[in-house]
Amino acid sequence: MLRYYTRVCNFYYGNHSKKLVNLKKAISLHGIKEISFDQIEIITRNSKKKIFINQIKYLPKLIRKKINFDLKKIKSKKKNFSNLDFKKIPNILGVLNLTPDSFSDGGKFNSKKKGINHAVHLLNSGANLIDVGGESTRPGSKMIRENLEWQRINKILKLLLKKKIPISLDTRKSKIMSKGINLGVKLINDVSGLDFDSETLNVLKKYKIPFVIQHSQGVPENMQKNPKYKNELLDIYDFFEKKIKLLRSKGIKHDKIILDPGIGFGKNLKHNMSLIRNISIFHSFGFPILVGNSRKRFIKELSGKNDSKFRNGGTIASSIYLMMQGVQILRIHDVNETIQGIKIFKNIINN
Secondary structure, eight states: OOOOEEEEEEEEEHHHHHHHHHTTSSEEETTEEEEEEEEEEEEOSSOEEEEEGGGGGGSOHHHHHHHHHHHHHHHSOOOOBTTBOTTSSOEEEEEEEOOSOOTTTTTTSOSHHHHHHHHHHHHHTTOSEEEEESSOOSTTOOOOOHHHHHHHHHHHHHHHHHTTOOEEEEOSOHHHHHHHHHHTOSEEEETTTTOSOTTHHHHHHHHOOOEEEEOOSSOTTTTTSSOOOSSHHHHHHHHHHHHHHHHHHTTOOOOOEEEEOOTTSSOOHHHHHHHHHTGGGGGGGOSOBEEOOTTOHHHHHHHOOOOGGGOHHHHHHHHHHHHHTTOOEEEESOHHHHHHHHHHHHHHHHO
16 A cells, blocks of 8 residues: 655745745644744655645545644644753753764863853753763664663763753763663653663653654674665655654654654764755654764765864754744754854845
């Protein structure tokens, strides 16, 4: 049986969007009038077709039923959680790597003083949440022992939480998750798609904590060795669908779930560009979308600038594009500069 997917498109932003929504010429995304759309793309494994919203009524009954089912989720309002405000787009997840070997800032912030100062700087710059990690998952990196990972983050995590700084914990290991949750972290961000540690689902069920499902093909050691997909966009969509069904079957019923397509995690430039360009397909799950575009390799591949410290322009450009596609959360290293770019763009477009 042919499978249909719904991707909302032709977005409007700011005051123009509000005007169109009030005139009922566009539909607000997740109830936010600031961003709206008036077209959808109907996708199958072998075809694509864009239509205006007012043309849905002319479609065959089965396709119309599927699209209206997706549109109900696309229009549904999001409830806030983990210090994230879904009435505004985008939220910023600031990156704090307490590692000696992360791809762009390894060794920069892994002392107590530097780590805490950087977290405070990210928060003061406008981050909603600080994503703390003690294990590098850059391409080619090897797994580290659980006690070493905890040793790297333990003291800084406690001090940050004591200062009431909202923390997301970037880890693949269930015991690290449990320790972090007991200290007071607000979100679990597992880059393995909850697959690395078989106990992870039990931890998430026990604590009912919000979490990110990230797509990743392979493990960091080998994920960039010739990654392949039949159709990266639809394969990853199907991955999320199966994962959500599994979570429900395990008794995880809450909707405090975030989807991350995993830019650079088992993807080449073509895969990454396809995901970024068509990111709005994931709105039809009804969950917030997170994208880690900051300083990623695709910026180097498109611009020719190799040093990961100098990929700020590409980060800001892709962040604005993702915001215009309704992405609710961006995972960012250079928070001040990215928020500045977004503020300027919003001001220009609204005036």
